[in-house]
Amino acid sequence: MNTGKSGIKTAVSSALRCGALAGVLALNVAGVQANDLDTIKANKVVRVAIDLGAPPFATKDNTLKPIGSDVETAELLANDLGVALEIVPTTGANRVPFLLTNKADLVVASFSITPEREKVVAFSVPYAAIQAVVGAPKDMNIRTLEDLVGKTVISTRGTTNDIAITKQALPGTNILRFDDDATSITAVASGQGDIFATAPPLLKAINTKSSDRNMEPKILLSTAMLGIGLDKKSTDLKGWVDGWVRTNLKNGKLNDIYKKHHGSPLPENVLSAGK
Structure with a gap:
């Protein structure tokens, strides 16, 4: 070795x-x-x-x-x-x-x-296990990857969520990356972006910080073992x-x-x- x-x-x-x-x-x-x-x-x-x-x-x-x-x-x-x-x-x-x-x-x-x-x-x-999803406010009409074209998706650099959205996003999708989840969560909670490629528990964290965001999973990107x-x-x-x-x-x-x-x-x- x-x-x-x-x-x-x-x-x-x-x-x-x-x-x-x-x-x-x-x-x-x-x-x-x-x-x-x-x-x-x-x-x-x-x-x-x-x-x-x-x-x-x-x-x-x-x-x-x-x-x-x-x-x-x-x-x-x-x-x-x-x-x-x-x-x-x-x-x-x-x-x-x-x-x-x-x-x-x-x-x-x-x-x-x-x-x-x-x-x-x-x-x-x-x-343990974790899902990678695309989350957005409940009233936002997002169902497929095509719905992300022309929109900005926030992602945390170097995570499995970032890898998944980068691989699956269609041309014309803008990915805005932050260096850690805490910064990404703050960005979404403060309204810097509405769409977040992340894990479902982090969407709950955003709703806790800002109850009016009402984030929910929209698209399942992958399920991974931890x-x-x-x-x-x-x-x-x-x-x-x-x-x-x-x-x-x-x-x-x-x-x-x-x-x-x-x-x-x-x-x-x-x-x-x-x-």
Whole structure:
């Protein structure tokens, strides 16, 4: 297994070719070594990258305490591993670079498992799922992708939602990208745009911030499995995390966390991983 400079350069080149990591060449990735299971246990802390601008997966409450399903998932993982949790705030675009540059040991950030990303980083077995949809106010007549032509669709750069709308949008559709979900949500809630390519829970977050928006899903773009992201070199850690996910799907703890924050149980194809 290549863990040196050439191996990381190869991974970065592959990511650039598949369009998953725009701008990664600006990062200094030479000689970076990933933390594996023994190192994390020795340090007595696991660094987990979480997007705190993506409710209900993760956000901050009125006291600035991190909350959400991904936060509780990371807390449970750290507790079962017997180490402290260090939350590393990230954005959708930074999830892969944070693993490649050893800024985080794990990524628990509504991280969809895609073939492009799997060329660069490793994923656990799925622990949750997420839909990518086009949302708009209830009274807005949008039913198909053709209805988006000539309109502006807000999207968060580097997310699966952004990838889905970019691939499926017809010519003449204007995509306005922001760097994180928190900024995108604020843009829609404040009326900078009416159409949002996102996940259904984020539409609810907009309605909470601005009740007159009355956002709802209009077009289903895709359904994706969510995994815990790891550096490909962290093989022992991946083995432990896979076993942990299966155990906590089987005992219902991950399903309880998901239902608490999303209002519905995990899909059956996720729950089956624990059987």
